[in-house]
Amino acid sequence: MSHADGSGHSQNGEAFPEDSRLTRDTAIRGPARPAPYIGAGILLAAAILFPLLPQLYAFDAPRLGGMPFFYWYQLLWVPVSAILTGSSYLLVTKEDRRRRAEARAGGPPQAGSASARTGLGGDRP
Amino acid sequence: MNGREINWTALVIVVLLFVVVAVMGFLAAKWRRGTDVEGLHSLDEWGLGGRGFGTWITWFLLGGDLYTAYTFVAVPAAMWATGAVSGFFAVPYTIVLYPIIFIIMSRLWSVSHRHGYVTSADFVGGRYGSRWLSLAVAVTGIVATMPYIALQLVGIKAVLTVLGLGSSGNVLLTDLPLILAFVVLAAYTYTSGLRAPAMIAVVKDLLIYLAVIVAVIYLPIKFGGWDTIFGSAQSKLATVNQATGKPAGVFIPGAANYSAYWSLALGSAMALFMYPHSVTAVLASKARNTIRRNAAILPLYSLMLGFLALLGFVAIQAGTKPIDLDGSVNPQLVVPQLFLDHFPAWFAGIALAAIAIGALVPAAIMSIAAANMFTRNIYRDFIRPDVDARTEAKVSKIVSLVVKVGALVFVIAMDQSAAINMQLLGGIWILQTFPAVVAGLYTRWFDRWALLVGWAVGIIFGTVSAYNVVNPVTKAHFGGSVAPIPGTDISVYIAVSAFALNLVVAAVLTLVLRALKVRTGEDLTRPTDYAADETDPKVVQIEKIQHYTQPGGPSPVA
Numbered sequence: 001m002s003h004a005d006g007s008g009h010s011q012n013g014e015a016f017p018e019d020s021r022l023t024r025d026t027a028i029r030g031p032a033r034p035a036p037y038i039g040a041g042i043l044l045a046a047a048i049l050f051p052l053l054p055q056l057y058a059f060d061a062p063r064l065g066g067m068p069f070f071y072w073y074q075l076l077w078v079p080v081s082a083i084l085t086g087s088s089y090l091l092v093t094k095e096d097r098r099r100r101a102e103a104r105a106g107g108p109p110q111a112g113s114a115s116a117r118t119g120l121g122g123d124r125p
Numbered sequence: 126m127n128g129r130e131i132n133w134t135a136l137v138i139v140v141l142l143f144v145v146v147a148v149m150g151f152l153a154a155k156w157r158r159g160t161d162v163e164g165l166h167s168l169d170e171w172g173l174g175g176r177g178f179g180t181w182i183t184w185f186l187l188g189g190d191l192y193t194a195y196t197f198v199a200v201p202a203a204m205w206a207t208g209a210v211s212g213f214f215a216v217p218y219t220i221v222l223y224p225i226i227f228i229i230m231s232r233l234w235s236v237s238h239r240h241g242y243v244t245s246a247d248f249v250g251g252r253y254g255s256r257w258l259s260l261a262v263a264v265t266g267i268v269a270t271m272p273y274i275a276l277q278l279v280g281i282k283a284v285l286t287v288l289g290l291g292s293s294g295n296v297l298l299t300d301l302p303l304i305l306a307f308v309v310l311a312a313y314t315y316t317s318g319l320r321a322p323a324m325i326a327v328v329k330d331l332l333i334y335l336a337v338i339v340a341v342i343y344l345p346i347k348f349g350g351w352d353t354i355f356g357s358a359q360s361k362l363a364t365v366n367q368a369t370g371k372p373a374g375v376f377i378p379g380a381a382n383y384s385a386y387w388s389l390a391l392g393s394a395m396a397l398f399m400y401p402h403s404v405t406a407v408l409a410s411k412a413r414n415t416i417r418r419n420a421a422i423l424p425l426y427s428l429m430l431g432f433l434a435l436l437g438f439v440a441i442q443a444g445t446k447p448i449d450l451d452g453s454v455n456p457q458l459v460v461p462q463l464f465l466d467h468f469p470a471w472f473a474g475i476a477l478a479a480i481a482i483g484a485l486v487p488a489a490i491m492s493i494a495a496a497n498m499f500t501r502n503i504y505r506d507f508i509r510p511d512v513d514a515r516t517e518a519k520v521s522k523i524v525s526l527v528v529k530v531g532a533l534v535f536v537i538a539m540d541q542s543a544a545i546n547m548q549l550l551g552g553i554w555i556l557q558t559f560p561a562v563v564a565g566l567y568t569r570w571f572d573r574w575a576l577l578v579g580w581a582v583g584i585i586f587g588t589v590s591a592y593n594v595v596n597p598v599t600k601a602h603f604g605g606s607v608a609p610i611p612g613t614d615i616s617v618y619i620a621v622s623a624f625a626l627n628l629v630v631a632a633v634l635t636l637v638l639r640a641l642k643v644r645t646g647e648d649l650t651r652p653t654d655y656a657a658d659e660t661d662p663k664v665v666q667i668e669k670i671q672h673y674t675q676p677g678g679p680s681p682v683a
Contacts, residue, residue: 024651024667025653028658044224044227045224048224051220051390052387052390052391054378054386055383058379065350066350066351066352070378071435074431077216079424082422082425084224085421088227089418089420096656100658
């Protein structure tokens with residue numbers, strides 16, 4: 001996940017109006033706490049790893065409603081994986097919100113909003 | 126020559142639903158458009174639907190985009206013909222897909238939001254300061270997408286065939302319904318851009334869910350339960366093929382098939398989000414978290430796909446006979462035929478319409494995505510660097526037409542197996558862009574030239590390996606996508622072995638080029654870009670502010 005955010009220093013000092021303190025390097029999030037990212041990482045790694053180990057499930061028995069284990073086990077992994085990914089989402093978003101709040105409290109003011117549909121297309125100098 | 130009668134009830138339903146969808150496609154031009162935006166005169170508006178789709182629209186759009194008509198036709202067909210390894214791997218594939226998207230795609234969204242990137246090649250160009258690497262990504266994307274669009278036509282063709290159309294001796298008349306469908310598709314994609322498939326995807330997905338849920342409940346009851354169905358599948362797949370002396374298929378993979386099974390699933394999952402059409406749907410979403418939320422809810426489609434795959438086994442028990450117009454057995458007709466045989470004509474019509482419309486949604490998105498790549502990474506980067514947003518949209522619209530005509534000619538003029546072979550190669554090729562795109566989202570460690578050479582080596586190795594896979598029955602090349610790793614007898618998906626080689630070459634060359642102190646390109650992105658959300662300003666906005674408040678400061682973007 002993304003631990004690497006900007007350092008948060010602003011190059012052009014106090015001589016300009018507030019908005020000008022916003023630069024390309026203005027931190028948009030505070031420093032990360034590792035725990036939520038490690039937790040989400042473990043959940044996601046499990047959701048990637050286990051369905052890719054046919055050694056664990058390439059059997060016929062036990063059958064479920066006539067369906068061999070091989071088939072129902074993999075179908076069962078669909079909701080399990082959704083739950084793992086959903087939990088990672090909650091973990092990561094909560095931490096993200098905290099880091100953003102921290103950056104807002106300590107850093108320069110928020111600027112610009114997505115609803116401003118300006119300057120489309122000119123993405124390169 | 127052909128014993129098929131036209132099924133009028135089903136045909137009328139299919140045509141009716143097709144017309145409804147076409148009307149929606151044209152109306153979509155005005156859908157969800159801000160009052161301040163006049164017409165679809167930029168790639169953000171035409172090619173990305175205004176970059177404003179929320180969680181649910183994105184869910185339908187991505188669902189319609191990733192689970193294509195060809196998937197609906199080919200996965201059960203593979204189950205019917207050869208069983209688990211070539212068919213059911215689609216289930217672990219679409220399971221591991223979502224954690225992977227969760228990890229990488231939010232970063233791609235953020236950096237693209239900041240910089241206004243429309244394609245993954247845009248990002249690669251900005252990150253590495255190399256339009257050649259960007260060109261490699263774009264060309265791979267376009268070339269891999271073309272046969273994918275052609276395969277959507279194969280899906281429509283399967284539906285038209287079981288409906289009894291296309292049996293005329295006249296070549297032009299045979300393909301007339303297909304041509305007609307594609308002209309309509311091309312017209313509303315041209316006028317409405319990405320909004321058309323987004324809107325149609327909602328209808329298509331609801332129809333597909335309806336058809337699959339009914340079929341999965343009703344058909345097993347009709348054919349004596351899953352026990353009987355799996356029983357007849359097991360005995361069919363165990364039957365020894367006369368030509369090869371091996372069993373016809375795999376019911377449950379044995380130890381020898383494990384590496385093929387997991388590498389097919391993993392390689393396909395990694396490749397899917399390198400395709401331009403997947404990136405287009407991601408970048409059309411409103412916020413960084415939209416795609417992460419979708420990673421948690423999109424698996425509902427995988428469940429549907431899993432049951433759809435099992436319909437291939439149901440067809441074995443049902444004794445479905447997928448006989449093509451020329452009298453040969455064509456496994457791809459299995460699912461359409463199954464619906465037509467065992468449901469009332471009107472319901473079969475709904476199911477067949479769902480498959481046919483299911484081809485239109487991804488075909489539209491794919492042609493838009495390929496067109497955007499051409500416009501941004503070939504036309505702008507190499508032909509007209511000073512192109513404005515309006516012209517970009519115009520070029521994209523025209524290219525989207527060209528791409529679709531190309532796919533149509535491909536399917537009509539060439540053998541169907543050519544499209545399938547190309548699609549197989551496309552999957553191998555597109556995975557070779559993974560190091561440049563995904564490693565770039567996390568680190569600038571790799572050198573741009575090393576990545577370019579790694580890409581080329583991966584593509585050459587993959588193409589040669591795929592060519593050398595010979596079908597044991599027909600002796601044709603491109604007989605499959607699995608081959609032993611050179612020097613071993615471990616069979617893996619060729620895309621994965623090519624990818625590993627690509628990565629090693631890129632890493633070693635990076636060290637060499639660094640030792641030689643070769644100049645690295647300019648990186649236009651900053652660490653903050655990779656976590657930006659919709660509320661964070663875009664680069665153009667930041668630089669505009671700086672321009673006004675800071676005389677003599679950094680020059681603004683042109």
